[in-house]
Amino acid sequence: xxxxxxxxxxxxxxxxxxxxxxxxxxxxxxxxxxxxxxxxxxxxxxxxxxxxxxxxxxxxxxxxxxxxxxxxxxxxxxxxxxxxxxxxxxxxxxxxxxxxxxxxxxxxxxxxxxxxxxxxxxxxxxxxxxxxxxxxxxxxxxxxxxxxxxxxxxxxxxxxxxxxxxxxxxxxxxxxxxxxxxxxxxx
Numbered sequence: 001x002x003x004x005x006x007x008x009x010x011x012x013x014x015x016x017x018x019x020x021x022x023x024x025x026x027x028x029x030x031x032x033x034x035x036x037x038x039x040x041x042x043x044x045x046x047x048x049x050x051x052x053x054x055x056x057x058x059x060x061x062x063x064x065x066x067x068x069x070x071x072x073x074x075x076x077x078x079x080x081x082x083x084x085x086x087x088x089x090x091x092x093x094x095x096x097x098x099x100x101x102x103x104x105x106x107x108x109x110x111x112x113x114x115x116x117x118x119x120x121x122x123x124x125x126x127x128x129x130x131x132x133x134x135x136x137x138x139x140x141x142x143x144x145x146x147x148x149x150x151x152x153x154x155x156x157x158x159x160x161x162x163x164x165x166x167x168x169x170x171x172x173x174x175x176x177x178x179x180x181x182x183x184x185x186x187x
Contacts, residue, residue: 004133004157006052007126010098011139012061013115016041018140018163019185025165028187039063040077042098045184046161047082052134054082059098060119062105062112074100120147127151134159138181142168148175 019041023029034042039061047054059077063070077100103114119137124147126132135151137144140162148158148171159177163185172178 003051003053005055006134006136006159007123007132008047008054008057008136008138009119009123010057010059011115011119011137011141011144012040012059013112014139014141014166015163015181016061018165022163022165022182022186027182029185030187033185034080036073036076039073039102041185042080043181043184044082046138046181052136052159054096054136055132057082057096057098058101058122060101060103060115062103062115064105064107070102070104074102077102116141116143119144123147123151127154127156133157136161137175138162140165140167140171142171145170145174152176 016035016038019035020037029035030043032044034040040059042059047057061077063073078097080098081095082098083095101115101118103112105112119139123135123137126135127150134157136159137148138161145168148160151158152175157176159179160171160175161179161181162171163181
């Protein structure tokens with residue numbers, strides 16, 4: 001059995017908001033969590049599962065500030081790398097970087113619709129173009145249920161990983177595979 005080529009779509013707004021809520025509630029993060037308050041949270045173990053061959057990982061988030069700040073955040077997110085295998089050339093393994101999609105937001109707003117819209121566009125494109133065999137969504141947001149259902153209708157396996165905090169009750173039972181991120185991020 002071959003390991004499916006997987007695209008990862010990370011709803012950074014959802015992840016960082018849920019992570020920060022869990023820390024505020026008293027959970028202890030592991031030492032190797034990478035965190036930029038209100039913008040980015042990641043743990044290297046997200047991409048080390050042997051059941052998927054991650055070809056691309058896109059991290060969608062928003063931030064307030066001027067263009068140099070947005071550019072700096074993009075560079076910090078892109079500096080986060082992961083190992084993957086591929087079928088090209090003589091070298092079976094390579095290193096990829098998170099692809100940052102950072103949208104500007106007003107200082108007082110907590111969330112933008114741009115993140116949700118671009119995740120929907122990119123996941124649907126991946127499903128229609130068959131550029132990935134499996135789609136992995138990192139979010140517990142129930143707004144993605146119609147997207148998940150449509151991608152599955154197109155024959156794509158859809159996996160979801162999220163924090164237990166703020167998780168939509170229907171999401172874990174509506175996908176091919178669901179895993180909690182709690183044990184990856186917290187002691």
